[in-house]
């Protein structure tokens with residue numbers, strides 16, 4: 001084992017908690033830090049799907065043509081806070097520039113290495129801990145109104161197949177929850193489900209603390225940088241220093257990178273969920289409703305409908321239109337659904353313009369590390385990301401190509417920043 005180090009992991013979402021546990025297992029002295037507590041950020045309210053086949057980005061060819069119509073319709077899963085548009089434009093231009101076949105193929109190759117074994121990665125992380133009870137190996141289904149709708153999505157399925165995702169196409173579904181709702185269902189194998197993502201991350205953090213890890217509930221208000229490297233974190237309780245610092249602040253990571261001189265094209269892809277408590281029907285497996293691009297996932301005592309992309313920044317509160325969209329979609333799909341209560345939630349998917357997460361060294365001297373930007377698949381890829389970061393800190397060569405995830409692509413050789421993603 002490499003020499004034990006003092007390590008701070010900033011951010012206790014699925015990425016940070018996973019990183020903290022793998023560092024702890026490698027023998028390091030680890031502090032996990034969060035202002036709100038473990039599993040209270042985006043990792044709380046997601047769809048709960050271990051989307052091993054999530055190798056197709058939102059930016060697929062044709063998006064530029066489809067996007068304006070989608071934004072103008074309340075019945076499409078893409079929303080915009082129009083007052084945010086002026087601030088969004090530079091990001092949006094670069095985001096849309098990645099809607100090409102070449103980028104999709106590059107993305108799929110990179111993300112396949114991160115995601116395809118995610119059910120095993122979660123088992124390696126959670127088995128033997130109190131979090132194990134939330135983890136199951138389920139198929140992940142995609143429901144289409146009919147065969148024509150499935151065929152219209154043929155590009156995405158060809159990319160998934162080429163990346164090694166195993167799936168079968170079925171006529172209709174045997175799941176009584178969706179009787180008659182779908183003409184064609186794609187059943188993805190080797191996937192998984194977390195039955196309560198927030199509780200899962202909190203249980204993993206409990207395990208970390210029970211094994212001797214330190215959990216600090218405090219806020220990073222600023223950082224000190226010297227020689228291109230992070231030297232201290234400012235908190236209300238005073239500065240914190242460590243041999244290594246990992247930044248896993250999810251959608252709130254951009255100011256840290258900016259302080260290091262990196263200009264990330266980074267945005268929140270806001271998403272929503274509605275939970276139906278004590279529902280009268282419960283699907284057997286998570287179901288992606290292809291027409292509405294939202295997932296219906298069985299949770300503990302609740303049915304969660306999660307999805308929608310809304311560009312609107314980190315600061316503004318939730319809006320009615322995306323929630324109304326989800327409600328209408330669920331009512332059309334499950335007309336007989338009854339429930340005792342509902343809960344609504346909005347969260348922030350951390351997204352770069354090329355949709356690739358940032359994993360690896362962040363400062364110039366290998367003392368600080370990035371582990372953020374996992375957009376729609378952070379629950380899926382968090383545990384492997386944590387394992388990779390722990391390996392890097394221990395001096396191990398990663399067993400996947402981290403080039404596509406390298407944050408330093410945003411820095412020019414002469415030290416100035418280009419902010420260009422390849």
Ligand SMILES: Cc1cc2nc3c(=O)[nH]c(=O)nc-3n(C[C@H](O)[C@H](O)[C@H](O)COP(=O)(O)OP(=O)(O)OC[C@H]3O[C@@H](n4cnc5c(N)ncnc54)[C@H](O)[C@@H]3O)c2cc1C
Nearest residue numbers: 013015035041042043046047049220250271377378379380
């Ligand atoms: C509607 C929706 C559905 C989704 N469905 C899925 C899905 O089915 N499968 C999947 O794989 N992914 C899904 N995702 C994406 C997934 O939830 C995210 O990619 C993932 O949760 C990101 O995890 P994280 O650890 O990077 O960030 P977070 O969970 O957001 O954690 C970041 C943490 O940093 C802390 N923090 C931030 N700033 C500071 C500061 N200054 N000081 C101290 N602490 C700070 C926050 O409190 C937070 O706890 C979905 C997302 C949404 C919105």
